[in-house]
Amino acid sequence: DTAVSQTPKYLVTQMGNDKSIKCEQNLGHDTMYWYKQDSKKFLKIMFSYNNKELIINETVPNRFSPKSPDKAHLNLHINSLELGDSAVYFCASSPRGAGNTIYFGEGSWLTVV
Amino acid sequence: DAKTTQPPSMDCAEGRAANLPCNHSTISGNEYVYWYRQIHSQGPQYIIHGLKNNETNEMASLIITEDRKSSTLILPHATLRDTAVYYCIVSSTGANSKLTFGKGITLSVRP
Numbered sequence: 001d002t003a004v005s006q007t008p009k010y011l012v013t014q015m016g017n018d019k020s021i022k023c024e025q026n027l028g029h030d031t032m033y034w035y036k037q038d039s040k041k042f043l044k045i046m047f048s049y050n051n052k053e054l055i056i057n058e059t060v061p062n063r064f065s066p067k068s069p070d071k072a073h074l075n076l077h078i079n080s081l082e083l084g085d086s087a088v089y090f091c092a093s094s095p096r097g098a099g100n101t102i103y104f105g106e107g108s109w110l111t112v113v
Numbered sequence: 114d115a116k117t118t119q120p121p122s123m124d125c126a127e128g129r130a131a132n133l134p135c136n137h138s139t140i141s142g143n144e145y146v147y148w149y150r151q152i153h154s155q156g157p158q159y160i161i162h163g164l165k166n167n168e169t170n171e172m173a174s175l176i177i178t179e180d181r182k183s184s185t186l187i188l189p190h191a192t193l194r195d196t197a198v199y200y201c202i203v204s205s206t207g208a209n210s211k212l213t214f215g216k217g218i219t220l221s222v223r224p
Contacts, residue, residue, distance in 0.1 A: 042216075043157065045211045045213075048211065056209060056211055090156050090157070099162070099204075099206030100162070100202075100204045103159065104156030105156050107154075
């Protein structure tokens with residue numbers, strides 16, 4: 001009954017590969033997000049979607065492409081992985097009208113070698 | 114969004130109240146104060162938020178000064194499981210608003 005679930009939890013891959021991280025929320029929320037936490041532990045927003053529509057797109061390389069097939073899913077696809085992409089990626093969601101009351105998943109640890 | 118300033122770390126004894134301070138002297142009238150925490154190797158967890166009145170829920174209390182330039186998160190009876198990084202964030206609530214996480218304060222609860 002996990003509220004915001006991400007898969008995979010751990011991913012080790014080689015430079016240049018393409019990989020995806022999937023996210024699903026069963027809370028009925030309208031807004032979903034992707035955050036990145038780097039090795040220095042800074043947590044930064046990458047994207048937010050509201051009911052499948054892109055709302056926030058921070059300065060993220062276009063190798064990163066979010067896809068929202070429906071409002072319960074927001075997947076993150078990364079092309080041509082680089083060493084600097086190694087980080088923990090958190091998916092999150094929030095209900096309509098809740099401002100910034102956001103519920104985070106447990107994170108996906110991506111290591112690029 | 115306004116920036117916040119938090120001490121890098123603090124500790125408290127288990128069972129005692131933990132009072133976590135935050136300065137946000139440039140906060141705007143429509144900006145809320147949010148608190149999140151991140152326990153090691155877990156995703157951030159929402160704790161509480163407020164605009165100008167003090168707020169309390171099952172996790173904590175939030176005390177906001179009258180001029181709104183600072184606030185204190187109070188964990189009334191800290192447990193070892195409260196050891197985490199606590200983030201104080203100021204943000205509006207519009208459609209394009211976002212949470213900007215700083216370094217936070219590392220709270221260590223000692224037995």
